Amino acid sequence: MIQTGENSQTSRRLEQAQQDFDGPVHLSQPYPGAPPLWIEPTDTKLRTSIEAAAEWMSRNHDAIERALLSFGGVFWRGFPAAGTDDFIQLMERFEPYSKGYSGGTSDRKAIKGQAMEATRTPPHVYIQLHQEMSYMPSNPRALAFYCKQPSATGGETVLCDMRGLLEEIPQDLRRKFEEYGAEYVRNLRSADVDDFRARPELRHPSWQYRFETDDRDDVSSQLAERGAQCDWHDDGSLTFCTRTPAITVHPQTGDRLYFNQLNSQIQNTYTIGEEREALLQEHYDDTLNRPFAVRFGNGDPFTDEEYLIVHEIFEARKIVFPWQAGDIMLLENKLTAHGRHPFTGERDVQVMIFD
Ligand SMILES: [Fe+2]
Incomplete structure (x- = not known):
C-alpha cells in the first residue's frame, strides 16, 4: 500500500509508541498527524484499580515522555480516575511547575495540592488557542487536564499542533x-x-x-x-x-x-x-x-x-476534543496549543502544570 508522507509518519510514530509502551493497553491516533496519542486499557484491572493504573503510569513514564515529544500530547480514556486524588496520583511522576501560577492571566484557584480549576472564565467565552503562560519569561513544560464532569453542551477542549x-x-x-x-x-x-x-x-x-x-x-x-x-x-x-x-x-x-x-x-x-x-x-x-x-x-x-x-x-488547524468523565490529557506546552469552546451546564475540568 502506498502511503502519503503524513500517513507514513503517523504510522511510524504509532509503531514506535507500540514498542515503547508496556501492558494491556490499546494505542491509537484518532487525528492523523496531530495530537494526541490515545491510550485505553484493555483489561479489567487497569480499568478499575487506581493502584494498578498508577503502577502502569509509573512503569511507562519514559514511554509517556517520548510520546509527549513525538505526538505533542497523550490522552487516557477508560482509566479509573474518579476524582482529584486519583488525578494527582496518576500524575505523580511529573514534576510540579516550581514557579506555580502566580501572575497567570486565567482566573483559577487551587483545588488540592497541585490540582487547580482549569479556569473561571465565563462559560459563554471562547478561550482561544494558546500555549500556557507563553506570555511569561518562564513557563511550564507540560500540562495535564482531568475531566471530572463534562458540560451539558459544548465545553470541548480544542487543540492545535504547533509544528508547521x-x-x-x-x-x-x-x-x-x-x-x-x-x-x-x-x-x-x-x-x-x-x-x-x-x-x-x-x-x-x-x-x-x-x-x-x-x-x-x-x-x-x-x-x-x-x-x-x-x-x-x-x-x-x-x-x-x-x-x-x-x-x-x-x-x-x-x-x-x-x-x-x-x-x-x-x-x-x-x-x-x-x-x-x-x-x-x-x-x-x-x-x-x-x-x-x-x-x-x-x-x-x-x-x-x-x-x-x-x-x-489556528482555526483551520483546530482539533475539537469532547470530554468524558474520567478522561486525562497531558500536553507538551510548546508543541500543542489548547483552548476551550463555550459551554452550558456544569463543567469541572481540572489542570496541573509541570516543569
Ligand atoms: Fe490555558
Missing part, C-alpha cells in the same frame, strides 16, 4: 513576530478602592484577589521573580508588563515554534464581541488601562487585520 504553524504565517507578519517579540500589559485594581473598575460587569480583578494577599511587597517580589515589571499607581492599582520573544526553538526537538499569546489575549470586537468592546471603550480612556492589553514588543500595535490572519491559521 509558524511557516503558514505570511512572511511580513512572521518577521514582526521574529524581530519585535510580544508585550503583555495587565492592570489589576485595588480591592480597597471603590472606583469604576469595581463594577462587576467590567470583570476587572483586584491584585488582592489574584495574588491572594494584601501585601504589595509580596506581589512585587512574586512578579519580579517571574520577570515582570511592576508599576503601582496612586489609585492603588497595579500594572505589570512582560516582554518575551514571540517565537521559540524547542529545547528537545529543535522545532521553531510560534510561542506567544498576542492572538489569544488581544481584546477586540472579534475576540470579546461588540457589546463588551463598547463597554470597555466607554469606561477606559486608554487601552493600556484595561485588564488586558497586548502589542508587539517594540510598542507597535498587533492590529485586528494581523489578528485575523493568525486566528484563521
Whole structure:
C-alpha cells in the first residue's frame, strides 16, 4: 500500500509508541498527524484499580515522555480516575511547575495540592488557542487536564499542533513576530478602592484577589521573580508588563515554534464581541488601562487585520476534543496549543502544570 508522507509518519510514530509502551493497553491516533496519542486499557484491572493504573503510569513514564515529544500530547480514556486524588496520583511522576501560577492571566484557584480549576472564565467565552503562560519569561513544560464532569453542551477542549504553524504565517507578519517579540500589559485594581473598575460587569480583578494577599511587597517580589515589571499607581492599582520573544526553538526537538499569546489575549470586537468592546471603550480612556492589553514588543500595535490572519491559521488547524468523565490529557506546552469552546451546564475540568 502506498502511503502519503503524513500517513507514513503517523504510522511510524504509532509503531514506535507500540514498542515503547508496556501492558494491556490499546494505542491509537484518532487525528492523523496531530495530537494526541490515545491510550485505553484493555483489561479489567487497569480499568478499575487506581493502584494498578498508577503502577502502569509509573512503569511507562519514559514511554509517556517520548510520546509527549513525538505526538505533542497523550490522552487516557477508560482509566479509573474518579476524582482529584486519583488525578494527582496518576500524575505523580511529573514534576510540579516550581514557579506555580502566580501572575497567570486565567482566573483559577487551587483545588488540592497541585490540582487547580482549569479556569473561571465565563462559560459563554471562547478561550482561544494558546500555549500556557507563553506570555511569561518562564513557563511550564507540560500540562495535564482531568475531566471530572463534562458540560451539558459544548465545553470541548480544542487543540492545535504547533509544528508547521509558524511557516503558514505570511512572511511580513512572521518577521514582526521574529524581530519585535510580544508585550503583555495587565492592570489589576485595588480591592480597597471603590472606583469604576469595581463594577462587576467590567470583570476587572483586584491584585488582592489574584495574588491572594494584601501585601504589595509580596506581589512585587512574586512578579519580579517571574520577570515582570511592576508599576503601582496612586489609585492603588497595579500594572505589570512582560516582554518575551514571540517565537521559540524547542529545547528537545529543535522545532521553531510560534510561542506567544498576542492572538489569544488581544481584546477586540472579534475576540470579546461588540457589546463588551463598547463597554470597555466607554469606561477606559486608554487601552493600556484595561485588564488586558497586548502589542508587539517594540510598542507597535498587533492590529485586528494581523489578528485575523493568525486566528484563521489556528482555526483551520483546530482539533475539537469532547470530554468524558474520567478522561486525562497531558500536553507538551510548546508543541500543542489548547483552548476551550463555550459551554452550558456544569463543567469541572481540572489542570496541573509541570516543569
Ligand atoms: Fe490555558
